[in-house]
Amino acid sequence: MKKTFLLFAALIPMLAKSQSKNTFTITGKIGNLDPNARVYLDWTDVLNDGGKEDSVDVVNGTFKFTGELSGVATCRMALAHHGDGKMKAVYAGDAIYFNFGPENFTITSKDSLANAVFKGSKVHDQEDAYNKKIGGQIMAITKNANYEFNAGTPEQRADSNFLKEVDMRFRKRVGDRNAAQLQFAKDNPNSVFGLIALSEYTNMSKNMEVVTPVYNALNAKLRNSKKGLELDKRIKSVKLTTPGAEAPNFTMKDTNGNPVSLKDLRGKTVLLEFWASWCSPCRAENPNLKAQYAMYKEKGFEILGVSLDSDKKKWEEAIAKDGIPWIHVSDLKGWGNEVGILYGVTGVPAGFLISPEGKIIGNDLRGESLNKKLAELLNK
Structure with a gap:
């Protein structure tokens, strides 16, 4: 008994050392x-x-x-x-x-x-070096654009040309950053920041012919990590959701717990709209969607809203407050929403326009671009 106790006591420092890693x-x-x-x-x-x-x-x-x-x-x-x-x-x-x-x-x-x-923090030091290489964090670039706008005179801020100039500089910085991220991923296939760079680049680019070989060149540990496997799913989902492809089918429950299948809507032009109660741009788009829905519902237009909420009460409250009368489904898994993963959704709002035959005919359409496409398809 004493020997066992002494052996256990001797192991405690080793266990503590192991756990501290x-x-x-x-x-x-x-x-x-x-x-x-x-x-x-x-x-x-x-x-x-x-x-x-x-x-x-x-x-x-x-x-x-x-x-x-x-x-x-x-x-x-x-x-x-x-x-x-x-x-x-x-x-x-x-x-x-x-x-x-x-x-x-x-x-x-x-x-x-x-x-x-x-x-x-060695990791933070590596992150610092990475951010310097790609042109800084996206939040810093956004903050700088806001500073440029707010530094303008009242007359300048009221001038649409001034706003366009600030926006053009912002977009150029973001574009330069994206290109630098792709290059960083190519140059650093063994770095976790190489994986992070490629993942962020993929959020902005749908060109999987460029992304795929860079992803395949990452080391196996990174590819098989949680983030690596998520990126692999997104690469595959983009290929599945390009215009002309058949929209991946799914079944998910509505607010009353009833299953709704995308295939149930065959024969209609469907806007598959990903949104969330906490997403201000999503909520801001709802009045336009309501107007389009009222205009084209009798002509075979339907909206299927997929919420990336995790709180059912907030989801239902947003539907009621915004008065959005179309079909709503969610699995209440937030960013882990299975349909969102299937369609490669990395930000909301995100929309996919689907033909009556079940083919994807447009994505990321909203505002005037969506209205123009619907008029083209349904004003016949």
Whole structure:
């Protein structure tokens, strides 16, 4: 008995050492904050299954997160300076996005997360080098465009030509960034940031003839990781959903729990519309969709809305508030929605126009481009 106990006691340091390889600790020090300040962390393991939401109070300007992580995590950290909740911190406050590994590191700043300095994270150092190579984070490019617009005089901001110039510069920077991401993925097939670069590039480009060989050149570990397999599905889904292809069939339940199949709508021109209650651009498009639906419903037009919500109550409330009378389905799995994965949806709103024969005849149509296409098809 004593020998067994001693053997077990000898193993404890070894077990602790082994377990520490899969843990992370983030220590933050932000000065001069409200006593009610709170920090929120949402992270997902890029390469493996796993992720978590967590939050901690800031005590005397200090906070700490610890957790289990076997690979590399991508995360959002948001600071509610006055304890006024996560949503305000994320969407109208102080939020940053970064990657980290199973490591111990610090984040320090005099006033905010936006100005934080990282120390001790090799993954963040690699991410920094990656962002410099591709032209910066997309949020930084967007922030710069907003700054350019707001720096204009009241007369300039009211001038559509000024807005177009700002928009053209923004689009060029995004385009240059996308091209740099593709090149980075080609040059770094063994880097997790090579996989991240190719995944983001694929979100913007539908040219799978360019993407596929770069994906195939990634090392096997990256291709077989969670994010690698997700990218493989998206590559295949784009091939399945190009104009002229037969729209992949599916069955999903409506708000009353009744199954609805895409094939049930054969004989109609169908807009397969991916949206969510929390998506402002989706909700902004609904009045136009309502007008088109009223105009063409009797001519064989139908809308099948697939929600990427995870909260049924919010989904149903949005349907009622917006007064959108077409067919609605969801599996309430959020971004894990099975139909969204099948169709390669990486952002909402996203729409696929399907012919009465079940063929895809258009995608990413909305606003005037959708209205023009429907008029062309149904005003006969």
